[in-house]
Amino acid sequence: MTIVNLSKQHPELYQDVVALNKNADQAxxxxxxDPLLGELVKIRVSQLxxxxxxxRMHVRDATARGETADRLAVVxxxxxxQYFTEQEQAALALAEDVTRLPVPEPRGWDNGSLNEEQVSAISWLAIVMNTWNRLAIRSHYPVAP
Known part of the structure; x- marks a missing residue:
């Protein structure tokens, strides 16, 4: 199988994803x-x-923002x-729904702790993170100590 670094093969598309990522972070x-919640969402999507x-990137980013090893260990x-607030739990569950695209059913993440703008922002962040994951995995980005 031919391995192609997608970001180098089509750098203009890569830059479009960079811009989309920036917009999702701003949203x-x-x-x-909290941007730290965004890192938790990125970590969970990447785990899935x-x-x-x-x-590796987002665990480092979360640590730099003050996230604890204990919370990172149980994401x-x-x-x-019992490490995560109600809002963090809702965001993580929503990110899982966006990543897994389940058959519509009652939404476990819909506990009232996220307003419509926040649901949209978390959804976009998970969509962008799914894009980055697919780009990195498909391009076989190296991950060495």
Whole structure:
């Protein structure tokens, strides 16, 4: 199988994704959500997609923003811990819904802690993160110690 670095093959498309990412991050802030919550969403989406490159990047980014090792250790099983606020739980569940595209059913994330603007911002952030994961995985971005 031929491995192609998609960002180098079509750099203009890569720059479009960079711009989309920037806009999604700004929408999160305009919606009144903490950028650290955005990092948690990016981590969870990357866990679901199995993207080592993005996981390493966003765990480092979250740590730089003050996230604790304990909370990072349990993001993959956030629903079983008491580390996350109601709003963080809603955002993580929503990001999972966006990533997995489930058959419509009652929304477990819809606990009233996110307003419409925040639901939109988290949804866009998860969509963008799914794009980055697919780009990194398909391009086989290196992840070495």
């Amino acid at each position: 999160l802030i305009r919606a009144g959500l 997609n199995g993207c080592a490159f993005c996981l 993959a099983a956030w629903w079983e811990s």
